[in-house]
Amino acid sequence: MNPVKLAVRKIIELVLRGGDIDGRFSDPSAMHKGSAAHRKIQKAAGEGYIKEVSLKHETIIDVIPVIVHGRADGIITTPDGTIIIDEIKTTTLPLDYIYTHHNEHLGQGKVYAHMYLKTLENPPESVTVQLTYYQLESEETRQHRWSFTAEELAQFFADLLHKYGRWLRFEREWKITRNESIALTSFPFETYRKGQRELAVAVYRVISAGKKLYAQAPTGIGKTLSALFPGVKALGEDKAEKIFYLTAKTVTRAVAEDAIRLMTAKGLRLKSVTLRAKDKICPNHECTCNPDFCPRAKGHYDRINDAVMDLLENDDLITPEVTQEYADKHCVCPHEYALEISLWCDLIIGDYNHVFDPSVYLRRFFGPGTAADENGDYVFLIDEAHNLADRVRDMYTADIRKGAFGHILRQIRGRDTITSALRKTLKQICEYMKELRETIAGVSPVNEGRNPKSASHVSKEKDTQLDKLMASFTVAAGEWLAANKTNPADIFGEILELYFKVSHFILISDLYDHHYTTIAEAYGSDITITLFCLDPSDIIAAGLKRGKSSILFSATLAPLGYYREILGGKPEDLTVSLPSPFDPNRLLTLIHRGISTKYVHRESSYMPIAQVIHAAICNKKGNYLVFFPSFEYMHKVYELFCEAHPQFITLPQQSTMTEEERADFLARFDADNHETLIGFAVLGGIFSEGIDLKGDRLIGTIIVSVGLPKISLRSDQIRDYFNQLNGQGYDYAYVYPGMNKVLQAAGRVIRTESDAGIVLLIDDRFATAKYLGLFPGHWTNMQCLHNLGEIDSCIQGFWKQP
Numbered sequence: 076m077n078p079v080k081l082a083v084r085k086i087i088e089l090v091l092r093g094g095d096i097d098g099r100f101s102d103p104s105a106m107h108k109g110s111a112a113h114r115k116i117q118k119a120a121g122e123g124y125i126k127e128v129s130l131k132h133e134t135i136i137d138v139i140p141v142i143v144h145g146r147a148d149g150i151i152t153t154p155d156g157t158i159i160i161d162e163i164k165t166t167t168l169p170l171d172y173i174y175t176h177h178n179e180h181l182g183q184g185k186v187y188a189h190m191y192l193k194t195l196e197n198p199p200e201s202v203t204v205q206l207t208y209y210q211l212e213s214e215e216t217r218q219h220r221w222s223f224t225a226e227e228l229a230q231f232f233a234d235l236l237h238k239y240g241r242w243l244r245f246e247r248e249w250k251i252t253r254n255e256s257i258a259l260t261s262f263p264f265e266t267y268r269k270g271q272r273e274l275a276v277a278v279y280r281v282i283s284a285g286k287k288l289y290a291q292a293p294t295g296i297g298k299t300l301s302a303l304f305p306g307v308k309a310l311g312e313d314k315a316e317k318i319f320y321l322t323a324k325t326v327t328r329a330v331a332e333d334a335i336r337l338m339t340a341k342g343l344r345l346k347s348v349t350l351r352a353k354d355k356i357c358p359n360h361e362c363t364c365n366p367d368f369c370p371r372a373k374g375h376y377d378r379i380n381d382a383v384m385d386l387l388e389n390d391d392l393i394t395p396e397v398t399q400e401y402a403d404k405h406c407v408c409p410h411e412y413a414l415e416i417s418l419w420c421d422l423i424i425g426d427y428n429h430v431f432d433p434s435v436y437l438r439r440f441f442g443p444g445t446a447a448d449e450n451g452d453y454v455f456l457i458d459e460a461h462n463l464a465d466r467v468r469d470m471y472t473a474d475i476r477k478g479a480f481g482h483i484l485r486q487i488r489g490r491d492t493i494t495s496a497l498r499k500t501l502k503q504i505c506e507y508m509k510e511l512r513e514t515i516a517g518v519s520p521v522n523e524g525r526n527p528k529s530a531s532h533v534s535k536e537k538d539t540q541l542d543k544l545m546a547s548f549t550v551a552a553g554e555w556l557a558a559n560k561t562n563p564a565d566i567f568g569e570i571l572e573l574y575f576k577v578s579h580f581i582l583i584s585d586l587y588d589h590h591y592t593t594i595a596e597a598y599g600s601d602i603t604i605t606l607f608c609l610d611p612s613d614i615i616a617a618g619l620k621r622g623k624s625s626i627l628f629s630a631t632l633a634p635l636g637y638y639r640e641i642l643g644g645k646p647e648d649l650t651v652s653l654p655s656p657f658d659p660n661r662l663l664t665l666i667h668r669g670i671s672t673k674y675v676h677r678e679s680s681y682m683p684i685a686q687v688i689h690a691a692i693c694n695k696k697g698n699y700l701v702f703f704p705s706f707e708y709m710h711k712v713y714e715l716f717c718e719a720h721p722q723f724i725t726l727p728q729q730s731t732m733t734e735e736e737r738a739d740f741l742a743r744f745d746a747d748n749h750e751t752l753i754g755f756a757v758l759g760g761i762f763s764e765g766i767d768l769k770g771d772r773l774i775g776t777i778i779v780s781v782g783l784p785k786i787s788l789r790s791d792q793i794r795d796y797f798n799q800l801n802g803q804g805y806d807y808a809y810v811y812p813g814m815n816k817v818l819q820a821a822g823r824v825i826r827t828e829s830d831a832g833i834v835l836l837i838d839d840r841f842a843t844a845k846y847l848g849l850f851p852g853h854w855t856n857m858q859c860l861h862n863l864g865e866i867d868s869c870i871q872g873f874w875k876q877p
Contacts, residue, residue, distance in 0.1 A: 078133065079243065083145030083186050085418075090238045091182045092376045095366035096408055109165035112209050116163055116216070117149055124161075125150045130190040137240045139247055147187040148207075159203045159220070160188040169557050170208050170217050180206050181221065186235065189228040200224055212553040245387065246419065249346070253421060256344040257311025262304060263337035269656035270296045274628075277651050279305035282454055282624045283314050287648040289460070289639045291632040293655040293853065294822050298628050299327075300334045302456045303422075306626075307338065307345060309454070310421060315623065316452040317440075320424045323462040324765045325351075328424045331458075335392055335422070347422035348393040350429060353410040356395055364408070371408045382407050383415050393420065414439065427463055430455065431618040432470045433582055441621045453622035459765070460627035461815050464641045467611040467618075473583035474605040475545070477508035479573055486566050492559070496551040497570075504544050512602035515595050531788055532595045537587045541604065545577050545584075552577075580606065590614075592792050607789060609796040616643030631818040633849060637811050655853035661831040662824065663873040664850075664857040665866060668842040672780040677708060684837060685716040688753070688777055690863045691835050692723070695874045696751045697774035698744045702758045702820045704780040706730050712779070713755045728756040737761055746771040758782045764819035769826045775833040776824050781840050782813035814849050833870060 117126040131144040149161035162184035166173045184204035192198040206219045223231075267275070274292055278301065281288040292298040302320075309315045320331045328349050335347055354362045359369055366373040382405035390397055393416055395409075402409035417423045418439060429437050440453070457463060484501045487493040515532045552574045559567055583606045590613060594605040608614070619625045632638045635650045670683050692699050703709035706728075713727050726743055729736070740762070743752060756762040759782065784790050790808045798804030817836070824832035840846055842859045850857070860866055 078140035078142045079247065081141050081143050081239075081243075083143060083183060083190075086143070086235060086239050087179055087183045087186065089242060089380065090235055091179045092379075093178070094374070094376050096364050096369075096372040096375045096411060097366055109211065112165045112211060113148060113163050116207060116209060120149060120151070120161075123151055123153070128191070130187060130194070132190045132193055134236065136236050136243050139243055141236075141243070143186075143190065143236075145183075145187065145190070147191065150191060151205075156199065157203060158188075158191070158199060159205050160184050160191060161205045161207055162187070163207045163209065165209045165211050167211050167553055167557065168560075170210055170215060173208060177206060177219075182231075182235070185223060185228055185231050188223065189225075189232045192225055192228065198225055202228070212550040241384075245384070249387075249419075253344050253346075254311045254313075256342055257307055260307070260338055260341050260343040263300065263341055268295065268297055270653035271301050271656070274298060274301040274651065274653060275305045277649070278302050278456075278626050279309060281626060281649060282306060282309040285623045287619065287624065287644055288626045288628075289632060289635060289642065289644055289648065289650045290626065290628040291635060291650075291652040292628050292630060293653065293851065294630045294826060295656045295828070296653060298630070299330050299458065300337065302458075302626055302628060303331065303334045304338065306454055306456060307343065307422075310345075314452070315454045317420070318422045318454045318456060319430060319622070320422060320456045320458065321427050321430060322424075322458040323427060323466060324459065326765055326767075327458050331424050332392065332394060339392065344391060345422060346387070346391050346393070346420040347424060348398070348413055348416045348420045349395055350413050350417065350423065350425035351395045351398075351410075352426070356399065356409045356413070358399070358403075358409065369408075371402070371406055375407050375411065378405050378407055379412065379415055381405065382412060383419070386416060387419055427457070427466050428470065430621060431463075431467050431615065433586070434579060436618075455619060455622045455625040457625065457627040459629050460642060461629045461631050461638065461819075463615065463627070464611050464638075465812075467615050468608045471583060471586065471608040471611060471614055472606060473580040474603050475577065475580050476601060476603045477505060477512065478601045479576070480504045480508070480548075483566070483570060483573060486569065490564075490566070492564055494551065494555050497555050500544065500547045500551045504548060507541065507544055508602050508604075511595060511604070512597045512600070515597045515602065530597045533788070533792060534593045534595075535589075535591075537584055537591070537593055537606065538604070542581070542584050545581050548577055549574060549581065583608075592796070594788060594792070596788070607792060609793055610641075610800075612641050612643050614643075615641075619643055630822055631815050633814075633818070633851070634811070637807065641807070652852075655825075655851070657825055657828055657830075657853070659853050659855045660876075662854070662856060663833045663869065664821075664854045665833065665835045665869060666841045666857070666859045667835065667837045667861075667866060668839045668859050669861040670837055670839065672704070672708075672838045674786075677711075681711045681715055684712050684779055685719060686863060687835070687837055687866065688712070688716055689720055690867045691775060691777055691833065691870060692751055692753060694867065694871045695774065696749075698746075698748060698752045698754070698768070698772055699775040699777065700754045700756055700762065700773060700820075700823060701777040702756050702763055702779060704758055704782060705785070706757055708779070709755050709757060716753075724750055724752045726752060726754045728754070728760065728762060732761070741766060741768070744768050744772045758820055759816040763816060763823070766823060767826055768823060770830060773823055773832065775835070776821055777835045777837065778817055778820050779837045781810075781838050781846060782816040783809045784812055810845065811849075814846065818849075818851065833873065835866070 117124060126149050128147045128150050130147060131142055133140065133142050147160055148163040151159040151161060153159065162180055164173070164180050181204065184206060188202045188204050192202060201222050201224045204221050204223060208217045270292065274290060274296060277288060277290065282305065292301065306315065306318045310318060322328055332349060335345060363369065364372050382401060385405065386393065386401045398413045398416070399409050402412045428435055430441070480501055484505060487498065516530045552570055556571055556574060587606060590608060590610045592607050592609055594607050596603050627642055635652055639648060639650060667687055670680055672680055688701055703712065709727065713725065717725055726740060728740065744754065754762070758778065794804035794808035796804065797807040821834045824830065824834055858869060860869065
């Protein structure tokens with residue numbers, strides 16, 4: 076029986092925890108700041124201080140061999156031979172508050188003390204455990220010491236492991252049950268679709284080899300099952316510890332759950348949990364983690380262990396609905412509950428931010444002292460990977476606005492509870508940003524002519540003076556927030572929100588390097604400073620290193636070389652591009668090359684486009700979608716079309732829509748519609764990807780323009796960066812992102828083998844070599860046309876064929 080590796084932190088946090096969830100004031104960048112503070116404390120301790128001492132101890136828990144491992148922050152041997160085990164804890168809270176909750180911290184130090192004594196040939200009869208507390212904002216340090224005999228430490232360690240034994244037995248027995256079921260589970264269908272087996276084999280081999288794969292897998296292959304089935308097989312063969320299925324959309328997570336249900340029907344036993352954002356699953360009207368307000372937060376950690384075991388013993392497929400049901404039963408926070416459950420699950424289905432976001436990534440898996448820190452065998456299956464680069468770029472971009480500080484400054488006038496330090500730093504920031512605005516307004520703006528009331532300035536250097544002011548604000552605001560934590564003032568929420576905003580700005584500033592640029596934009600009396608991430612590839616690569624193997628896949632991952640580069644890959648990483656499993660003759664792709672949709676030609680294009688839309692839809696009654704590069708463009712053509720053809724049912728997308736309104740929009744696309752329905756929507760929007768209108772629910776898509784992102788200061792900065800890097804700046808900033816939106820919209824038409832439909836592309840640029848080279852290989856039934864008559868004739872002939 077191979078020994079089970081157990082992290083000290085995991086044991087301590089499970090067995091010794093208790094009390095409330097209290098999120099009224101916590102710094103999202105505290106982990107990052109804490110690591111730096113650890114290094115500072117260790118360095119200041121002097122030569123007799125041995126830092127980051129790795130420890131492990133082999134023992135038996137209920138006949139199960141285990142290796143308990145961890146890292147002591149520091150070990151000191153004094154001149155008189157006294158051994159001191161130092162456990163460092165950093166906090167944004169007052170030190171008096173944190174010390175009253177020190178049970179887990181002391182327990183961790185006692186375990187390290189016991190493990191260290193076991194490494195000595197002649198251990199002393201007693202050892203000292205020291206807790207070093209460091210307040211991140213004030214930099215105040217306090218130390219507390221306890222002396223324990225070797226016998227006391229041994230007894231504490233034995234009691235701790237005995238209590239953990241229940242969880243270890245469950246984990247061991249479950250793994251045996253799971254692996255036996257995986258070995259007997261066959262592919263859910265009698266045959267593989269075209270390309271499906273090839274993708275599944277590639278995924279299995281990549282996981283086995285611990286490598287990365289970038290896969291373009293067209294709609295219809297069944298890519299979710301093609302990734303999950305071999306991943307599960309690798310899990311059963313101990314080639315992986317856990318699988319993380321990551322995606323940008325809730326609907327795709329539901330598809331992963333459906334794939335697990337298919338395998339479960341074949342006998343699979345697998346524990347999976349789907350994570351949902353806190354504000355989406357919180358049952359309260361306001362998502363406030365305050366034990367004085369929320370009964371679930373009060374005493375949450377006193378109840379959580381029984382709640383976790385209850386769910387694990389009774390359910391395998393843990394959807395958000397299941398999580399909510401058991402959370403109600405045990406009166407615990409459903410968001411924290413799902414995170415706790417995830418530690419015991421084989422598959423975690425979640426969002427990209429669970430691995431990549433610097434503020435909210437899953438530290439229980441990827442933080443210091445976790446399995447990832449010890450090279451854990453995690454597998455990342457990243458669906459709809461074409462969205463990942465922009466999502467990570469947004470995660471690692473930060474901005475601050477002068478107006479936000481000015482608003483707080485005005486709100487606190489006349490309030491005696493506000494400290495002089497907070498007032499002072501707010502005034503200093505407002506004054507400094509005012510001077511920046513005046514300086515920028517006095518130079519020639521980058522975007523001169525676009526908005527006469529605005530001015531912009533770009534720099535490759537970050538503003539160190541601004542960083543100092545932001546740091547001063549977090550100290551002053553942090554002290555005030557901590558002091559008002561138990562009795563928050565009415566301004567508390569606004570100061571807290573700004574504190575989080577500034578903390579994120581500081582976190583990103585600490586990461587600032589050649590992949591960034593600083594953009595200052597002045598509007599009227601206000602100014603915004605943005606630390607803009609130009610190239611997220613290294614950040615993505617670092618995130619992928621948290622796992623053993625990564626498979627990034629999408630129906631639109633072309634050109635593959637571009638996506639491999641921007642998504643953190645190297646030339647040696649594997650790529651695969653699979654053909655469509657559908658009959659190409661069931662899709663007619665047309666290019667109208669007689670209309671220019673460039674910005675300078677748009678006004679003259681409105682009526683011709685309305686006429687082309689009519690020519691495309693008049694040959695067969697059914698449901699169609701027309702996509703435009705902007706709402707303005709869409710409305711101009713929509714009005715002309717409706718005026719000329721009032722007999723058709725039309726449905727425009729609104730710029731803001733609730734989830735219910737979105738659902739109603741899609742519900743109108745009914746296969747049994749007796750009249751033609753034409754939906755007008757925006758490229759790259761909520762209806763251009765991630766929707767599944769099968770069969771006659773959608774028989775045609777018309778796409779206006781090549782989808783280029785709107786020319787902007789940010790996109791231009793990306794262009795300039797990649798021009799210097801590889802000479803392909805325009806393609807990287809505009810062409811490839813735009814074409815991806817086009818391909819996603821086109822992919823709404825053919826969803827199953829029985830579907831048939833048309834895709835009509837309107838823009839003369841589509842007929843150029845650059846764009847023709849980006850079209851999918853299965854678009855074999857494609858023609859370039861010049862006028863309405865040719866379009867009408869081709870579409871009429873297509874619908875007449877058997």
